[in-house]
Amino acid sequence: MKLRITAVFATLMFSLASRAWGASESPPAGTSVHAFIDVTCAEDFKDYALKSRATVSEWYPRINEILSGPDHALPFDTIAILFEPGLRVPALTNGNVIRADCNYIKVMPDDYRAMIIHELTHVVQHYRGAPSNASWIVESIADYVRHKYFEKDIQETLRLQQNGVLSHYTNKEPYFLSLQNGGTSLDDQGYLKSYTVGATFLFWLEKHKDPQIVQKLNLALSQGTYATNLFRDWCGIALDDLWTEFVTQSKSKQS
Numbered sequence: 001m002k003l004r005i006t007a008v009f010a011t012l013m014f015s016l017a018s019r020a021w022g023a024s025e026s027p028p029a030g031t032s033v034h035a036f037i038d039v040t041c042a043e044d045f046k047d048y049a050l051k052s053r054a055t056v057s058e059w060y061p062r063i064n065e066i067l068s069g070p071d072h073a074l075p076f077d078t079i080a081i082l083f084e085p086g087l088r089v090p091a092l093t094n095g096n097v098i099r100a101d102c103n104y105i106k107v108m109p110d111d112y113r114a115m116i117i118h119e120l121t122h123v124v125q126h127y128r129g130a131p132s133n134a135s136w137i138v139e140s141i142a143d144y145v146r147h148k149y150f151e152k153d154i155q156e157t158l159r160l161q162q163n164g165v166l167s168h169y170t171n172k173e174p175y176f177l178s179l180q181n182g183g184t185s186l187d188d189q190g191y192l193k194s195y196t197v198g199a200t201f202l203f204w205l206e207k208h209k210d211p212q213i214v215q216k217l218n219l220a221l222s223q224g225t226y227a228t229n230l231f232r233d234w235c236g237i238a239l240d241d242l243w244t245e246f247v248t249q250s251k252s253k254q255s
């Protein structure tokens, strides 16, 4: 049975991959999106899991517009969400296939759809190999979309102590809490911690330096033209200096 399911998944993933649109044959903006949801391992919360179909229909085109504007074609016309056991991570995305750990979703305290928004952003990003010095941006954009537009709880600064360690975060913000409990100082290139740290930084940059920073970063990563110097071109000072200014403002709000 297990082998058979694996074979079905493999066939499905192949057929979905073969239905992905190449750069030269992208479906026009506004094309309806097909969402395939596999809930084989999620029988006891099937109705809850199937809500992700509506999430895809609403948010996949919306995230595409947030990052690339209204006239940009969707990278795929079909998205699959496969609920699987034993993934070892809560979720991951490869092309147009999102895999989510059904055991994790059963115990996670929050609405799992926020996690799906993060993964859907990766489907939209579809960068075909971002440089390693930009991997923090890829994850930060995914959390920026999740927290600014879906959860609507993004903050403009971090809650930082004078030693650069986060403070006053709770288990409602698990990534912040893990850095806080680990005593990690964010003073030096803390943006490399990515995820919600990077998302907060991007939101601060958008508010104070360049309102189009996220869209510009997305375009540069899509076109393979990203370089760290772009921060200086767009915001007037180098990336590390922008981070220092952000950290200083975050600390001043705490004192």
Ligand SMILES: [Zn+2]
Pocket (backbone or CB within 6 Å): 118, 122, 139, 142
């Ligand atoms: Zn991610």
